Structures are given as structure tokens and as C-alpha cells.
Amino acid sequence: xxxxxxxxxxxxxxxxxxxxxxxxxxxxxxxxxxxxxxxxxxxxxxxxxxxxxxxxxxxxxxxxxxxxxxxxxxxxxxxxxxxxxxxxxxxxxxxxxxxxxxxxxxxxxxxxxxxxxxxxxxxxxxxxxxxxxxxxxxxxxxxxxxxxxxxxxxxxxxxxxxxxxxxxxxxxxxxxxxxxxxxxxxxxxxxxxxxxxxxxxxxxxxxxxxxxxxxxxxxxxxxxxxxxxxxxxxxxxxxxxxxxxxxxxxxxx
Ligand code: SF4
Ligand code: SF4
Ligand code: SF4
Numbered sequence: 001x002x003x004x005x006x007x008x009x010x011x012x013x014x015x016x017x018x019x020x021x022x023x024x025x026x027x028x029x030x031x032x033x034x035x036x037x038x039x040x041x042x043x044x045x046x047x048x049x050x051x052x053x054x055x056x057x058x059x060x061x062x063x064x065x066x067x068x069x070x071x072x073x074x075x076x077x078x079x080x081x082x083x084x085x086x087x088x089x090x091x092x093x094x095x096x097x098x099x100x101x102x103x104x105x106x107x108x109x110x111x112x113x114x115x116x117x118x119x120x121x122x123x124x125x126x127x128x129x130x131x132x133x134x135x136x137x138x139x140x141x142x143x144x145x146x147x148x149x150x151x152x153x154x155x156x157x158x159x160x161x162x163x164x165x166x167x168x169x170x171x172x173x174x175x176x177x178x179x180x181x182x183x184x185x186x187x188x189x190x191x192x193x194x195x196x197x198x199x200x201x202x203x204x205x206x207x208x209x210x211x212x213x214x215x216x217x218x219x220x221x222x223x224x225x226x227x228x229x230x231x232x233x234x235x236x237x238x239x240x241x242x243x244x245x246x247x248x249x250x251x252x253x
Contacts, residue, residue: 002094004087008106011178012144013084013205014164015187019212021171023063023077027163031059031081031142034162038147044135056133058082058142059163066245076211078246079172081163082129082142083196083204084108090121090130090141098139106178106205107146112138126200144174177205 035058036042045055059081067073084101088108091099098114099121101107110121117137122130130141145161148154158165164172175184184207187193193207 002097005103010105010176011205012105013177015173015184015207017171017209020169021077026166030162030166056131083206086203089124093120093124107144110139
């Protein structure tokens, strides 16, 4: 219903390092803060101090315990926000044109004044990355802090998404993934960056860097054991191991 651009001039997105994310939620708080105080209307909460709190968050962290075939269980923290897909079904399904993808940088946005809150885009997004603001009845999503990244009133170091600026463990990186020479593209190439659920054919711009093997203590001397790396082959047709498990878990959300 709504057209996607055939191509975009840049592919701005996030590279998220699952090896160094410690699940602290600082990025969640800074995202909520920036987008409540500076972009459009506040991201509403319902019953925030009651027994059944809920709210609008554009970035969420899911934490899982993964049990490898051998060795101890591993805790994986998995940050999730819009992946600014190249073939974004959330855009094409939108009946009003409120959802759109920008030609200049590939960022997927919602024009809230044209949104009728039908929820079709949330249904179409395979990643659960859209949030219906229940107070306003309109759809909201990660904007890659479009009001920060080009904002010349901010110091240059602050012209990145709030989550990236805040992350204390440097697990979040921002840049042009359409430029093979950019720092984010180099990082993806060096670390075997992965698409999330590639079988959905959405061509996500955001990439995830897999956890690296951890040192672990045995009875004997410290020994390096490759716990998760064999399960984390980069972009596969039929996800297996950790990614297959993650896909199934995310589908249930
Ligand atoms: S992650 Fe979901 S909301 Fe974001 S562009 Fe892709 S399909 Fe749309
Ligand atoms: S909820 Fe809004 S943005 Fe989503 S499909 Fe409906 S009109 Fe479009
Ligand atoms: S701020 Fe960084 S380390 Fe903390 S949850 Fe977010 S991505 Fe992970």
C-alpha cells in the first residue's frame, strides 16, 4: 500500500555487540528519556507504579540463559529495536502512508499525524519493534534519534543516537552500513556480523555481533573453550543453534 524507495543513498543503522552488552538497560533509559523530552509527544506509561505497569519503549533488552551442549550456561543480553529494514513490511502494509523509509539515509519513520493507530505495521514487523502508544493511539518506533544525529546545535560527539552515546560498555555503534569503508561496516566484516532472522527477507540494516568465546576456569589451569562460536555461523538460510533458538523465542514475544 505504501511504497518503499528502490534504493537509499545511505543505510544508517546500529551495530550491536552481543559480546560486550551487559544488560544494564542504560540505553533503554536514555532512549526513553530523549524521545520523551525531545521528540514529539512523551512515550506514555500506564500504571507505572501499580501492580501491572506497562509503557512505550522504543528499545528493549531481553536477557536469556543459553545452555551450550557442554560447559556452563551463558547469559545473553539481547537489545532489540527497529532494524530499519531495506524491505520493510511495516511500510508496505501501512494504509495511510504514515510509515515511510527515507531515501537520504534509509531511516524508517512514522508520521504520527497520518497514523490512524490501526496496528497493521506492528503485525507486519517480524521483530516486534513497533510500539502503539496507548495514550495517544499512534504507532511509535526507533527513529535512530533523527533529531540528534543531524542536530548542529549539539556538540559533534553527541550527534549519535542516545543509546549509542550512553552505552557504558561500547556495545552499540552507529554509522552508514551502506559504505563498506565505514567503521560499522569494518566491524561487521571483522566480527562476522549477523542479520536477525534473515529468512524473513526484510534485509535488516542493523547488525548483531556474536558473543566471542569466553575463558573459563576448570579444575586445572585457565583454558579457553569455544562455547558459542560454533553455533553462531554468520547469516544462514535456516538458522540453527543459538540463532535458531533466538528466532523461536522472539517469535513468541
Ligand atoms: S524492524 Fe520492524 S519496524 Fe523496523 S523496519 Fe523492520 S519491519 Fe519495520
Ligand atoms: S498503525 Fe499507523 S503507521 Fe501503523 S500501519 Fe496503521 S496507520 Fe500505518
Ligand atoms: S547500554 Fe549497552 S551494555 Fe547496557 S543494555 Fe544497552 S547495549 Fe547493553
